[in-house]
Amino acid sequence: MKPRVAIAIGDPAGIGPEISLKAARDRQVRALCEPVLIGDRSALAVHAKACDLSLEGVAIVDRSGISPGELRIGEVGIAHGRAALEAAETAIRGALAGEYDAVVAAPHTEAAVKAAHASFDGYPSFVARVCGLPAKEGLLMLCFAHERREVRIAHVTLHLRVEEAIKQITKEAVFGTIQALDRALRKMGIEDPKIAVSGLNPHAAGDEEERHIRPAVAAARGEGFDVAGPFGADTLLERKRSDAYVVMLHDQGHVAAKVLAPNRAAALTIGTPVLFSSVGHGSALDIAGRGIADASAMREAITRLVGRRRRAAAT
Numbered sequence: 001m002k003p004r005v006a007i008a009i010g011d012p013a014g015i016g017p018e019i020s021l022k023a024a025r026d027r028q029v030r031a032l033c034e035p036v037l038i039g040d041r042s043a044l045a046v047h048a049k050a051c052d053l054s055l056e057g058v059a060i061v062d063r064s065g066i067s068p069g070e071l072r073i074g075e076v077g078i079a080h081g082r083a084a085l086e087a088a089e090t091a092i093r094g095a096l097a098g099e100y101d102a103v104v105a106a107p108h109t110e111a112a113v114k115a116a117h118a119s120f121d122g123y124p125s126f127v128a129r130v131c132g133l134p135a136k137e138g139l140l141m142l143c144f145a146h147e148r149r150e151v152r153i154a155h156v157t158l159h160l161r162v163e164e165a166i167k168q169i170t171k172e173a174v175f176g177t178i179q180a181l182d183r184a185l186r187k188m189g190i191e192d193p194k195i196a197v198s199g200l201n202p203h204a205a206g207d208e209e210e211r212h213i214r215p216a217v218a219a220a221r222g223e224g225f226d227v228a229g230p231f232g233a234d235t236l237l238e239r240k241r242s243d244a245y246v247v248m249l250h251d252q253g254h255v256a257a258k259v260l261a262p263n264r265a266a267a268l269t270i271g272t273p274v275l276f277s278s279v280g281h282g283s284a285l286d287i288a289g290r291g292i293a294d295a296s297a298m299r300e301a302i303t304r305l306v307g308r309r310r311r312a313a314a315t
Contacts, residue, residue: 002034003101003306006091007298009039010106012066013073013080014283015293017047020106022295024058029299033306035059036100039087040066046073051291061094063087073289081112085120092130095274102275102305106298107283122159123278124269131272136173139180139271141244142253142280143304144261151237151260152244153253154181154270162249169200169208169248174216176271177246182225184270185243196242197229198252204230213248263294266301277301 007024010016021044024035037044041055041062048055065083072080091103105123113120120126121135128138141154156177157165178195185193197217200208213230220227228239233252236245247253257265257280265280279297287293 002032004099005033005035005302005306006061006094006100006103007035007037007302008084008087008091008103008105009037009044010087011080011084011109011112011283011285012040012043012071013075013077013112014107014109014285014288016084016106016108016283017044018051018288018291018293019279019295019298020044021048021053021055021058022051022293023298023302025053026295026299029302032303033101035302036061038063038091038094040064040071040083042066043071043083046071047289050289051293061090063090074285076109076111076115076285078112078115081109081114081116081118084108085113085116085118085126088123088126089130092127092274092276095276096131102277104298104301104305105276105278107279107281109283109285123267123276124158124271127269127272127274127276131274133272137180137271138269139177140253141181141184141268141270142257142265143268143277144257144265144280144300146260147240149240151256152181152185152268153256154244154246155250155253156246156248158250160250165249166200166208169212171212171216171219174213174246174248175219178216178220178225178227179223180271181244181246184268187275190243192226193243194241195225195227195244195246196231196236196239197227197246198233198236198248199230200248202234203232208248263297264300266297266304268301268304275305277305 124138125135
C-alpha cells in the first residue's frame, strides 16, 4: 500500500496552491504515494484555472479558511496567513491521528502570518507545538542533492539573532540535535548514520567549541553514535562520507543550500513524531496566479519523505 501524504497548500495568494496541485498530479509523485491536498478548495480552483489544470482525480480536504472576496492573488493578507497555518495544522493533526504517513507544506508568507498575529517562528517549532511538545524539540534539517549525493544539514539554532543563538548553543542542545538527527536518519532507512558536526567559530577554534560542542560530540560517541567534529563550517561539506551534518547557526546551513541547490532544497522537521517537510523557498507573490511556478522543490520534498521509505521497505 502506498503511503498517504498530506500536502498543505500554503499561502493561497502565493504559488503554494499551484505547486501543490502540480506535484499532486505528477506521475513520479503518484507512483510513490497517494497525495492529499489540504487547504481552501476555492483558492485551488483559481490557481488550477491559471495553469490550465483540473482538480478532477485529486484528493482534496477542503479547509475553507478564505471568505468570498478575501483572496487577493499576489498580495499580503491576514486571511492568507491564517489559512496557510490552518491547513498545515490540519495536516499535522491528521498525521498524528494516523490518517497520513507524512506531511509536506507549501510556502507561507512571513508578512501575512505576522499580520494574522500568529505565534509562528518557523515550521519546526510549529510542528512541535501542534504535536504537544516544547517548541525546542522541533529541529530543521535541509536536504538536497549535490554532486550525485544527498546532503542533509541539521541546525542547532534557527531563527534567532546571532547574539541570542550563541547563548542557545550548549552541550545539551548540540547533543540533542545529534540524537534527533540519528533517529531521523534511521527512520529514513539509513543504517548506522555517520554525522559530522561543525564548530561555531572560524576553524572551530573558540571557547564555544571547547565548552559545549566538543564535549557534546564526545558524549554522543560515548552513547554509540558515529559522530565526528567539530570542524570548520567552511569545510564541513567536504566530508563526503558523512550521511548528515550538524551546524550551529541558520546561515551555516542555509547559505550552502541556497548556493548549491537553489529552489531544490527540502526543509525536513525532525525531533517530532510526524514526518514533516516544507520547501526551501518562499511564496513568490510576484509570479503567483500566472501558471509559471516551478514545482521541483515540492516534488523533491515529497519524494525525499516517501521514496527512501519505500525502498527501505522493499529491501
